[in-house]
Amino acid sequence: MHFDLPTGPDATPRGRYLQLLIASVARVAVDRLTGRVRVMQLHHITAGGKVIHPPSYRGQIEGAAVMGMGMALLEDVPMQDGQFLLDNLDAYLIPTMADAPEQRVDVIERILGDDSYPVRGIGELGIEAISPALTAAIENATGVRADKLPVRPTTLLTAMQEQQP
Numbered sequence: 001m002h003f004d005l006p007t008g009p010d011a012t013p014r015g016r017y018l019q020l021l022i023a024s025v026a027r028v029a030v031d032r033l034t035g036r037v038r039v040m041q042l043h044h045i046t047a048g049g050k051v052i053h054p055p056s057y058r059g060q061i062e063g064a065a066v067m068g069m070g071m072a073l074l075e076d077v078p079m080q081d082g083q084f085l086l087d088n089l090d091a092y093l094i095p096t097m098a099d100a101p102e103q104r105v106d107v108i109e110r111i112l113g114d115d116s117y118p119v120r121g122i123g124e125l126g127i128e129a130i131s132p133a134l135t136a137a138i139e140n141a142t143g144v145r146a147d148k149l150p151v152r153p154t155t156l157l158t159a160m161q162e163q164q165p
Helices: 054-073 130-142 153-163
Strands: 021-030 037-047 102-108
Touching (some): 037 054, 130 153
Antiparallel strands (some): 021 037
16 A cells, blocks of 8 residues: 655645644633633634534534643643652642533635645644633733743732732
């Protein structure tokens, strides 16, 4: 069996030539007393080629987005001098269904040009745009630009308090 890798415009084999694109926008609520961020809504616009099974596609984007929320807002494994500071995972927080926001997924199925690969594996595309969407929404809500993930409530609260005259 012979298989040729997809090639770029210059005929060089490129695994990433089959591009998938996503843009996500978030709406958040920030508790100004605690610094806690609640994700209220996520809207994703994806361009990943022809969708074969819409419920699976949507579920993959939405599930990956919730994973991305965890990375952006909750999940952290602090280290010092190359050693984990936690001796177990009981303090390692991940989002649950109670944290999952309302989500909308819009799909652009059209493939540009004469692309001979109209179907792509969607994978974890939903993770990619979540951190920037959330940090932009947090900045819009509070005026604070997060420069480190996860966005910790205590760090956000301190930054909000420093802004006040």
